[in-house]
Amino acid sequence: MLISWKLFLTFNIATCRAAFLRVYVLLVYSIRTGKMDDIALRVSDHVLEVIFSYLDLHTLRNCSLVCKRWNRFLNDENNDAWRMHCIRKLAQEALSSDLLSSVPTYKSKLRAFYHAWNPNDCSRNIYIRPNGFTMHRNPVAQSTDACRGKIGFRHGRHAWEVIWEGPLGTVAVIGIATREAPLLCHGYVALVGSDEHSWGWNLVDNHLLHNGNVQGNYPLLNNAPKYQDCQTKDYTHLYPLYMEIQKYLWYT
Secondary structure, three states: OHHHHHHHHHHHHHHHHHHHHHHHHHHHHHHHHOOOOHHHHOOOHHHHHHHHOOOOHHHHHHHHOOOHHHHHHHOOOOOHHHHHHHHHHOOHHHHHOHHHOOOOOHHHHHHHHHOOEEEEEEOOOEEEOOOOOOEEEOOOOOEEEOEEEOOOEOOEEEEEEEEEEOOOOOOOEEEEEOOOOOOEEEOOOOOOOOOOOEEEEEOOOOEEEEOOEEEEEOOOOOOOOOHHHOOOOEEEEEEEEEEOOOOOOEEO
């Protein structure tokens, strides 16, 4: 009797897997061809949740364009599909810390991760901590180092929150740059804003830099606060970027 029960259970699990695989194949076929099978449209939310949790983000975007039901389902930024993607990509250190405490949904946490620093596009003197959001520079004398974000933009209106902890040093600049902007140089130079491929905000003196020249002060406020004047030396900068420049792809 026990053997029969085990065989029955195994059979049912295998049947479920086969049915699940069939639905998955139908969904992928529907997405790629644009031809919706009836069974693909009648899939329950629970099954959709499981299948969507295994699709890559580009495919998920295509899924959101298939029909209103799928679009409505994926617009729920706290469902299990986004939760699974979030758990796979983000380190537990980041999820359990206060770093993302103000980011309310799983999808928005995932979005924050994809717009954070790129460990493969930075100076050799810089490394990204395991949480995926914190950049650390090794103290190398007579060296200026930079790091770009993962995703670039050609147009739109974007903003980043940058928290700089500790002393600034000789040069401390945040801003935007293309892939052509250098990430490392000898001496103390404002890398971001040093050429036509970047704009930088020097936190030391609140200067706006571009093409190697000071373009004025930023922000344009009377008695604008400076990092050096902050008693805690832990200052949060909201860096806005307004651009409609199609020629270049810009990164933080």
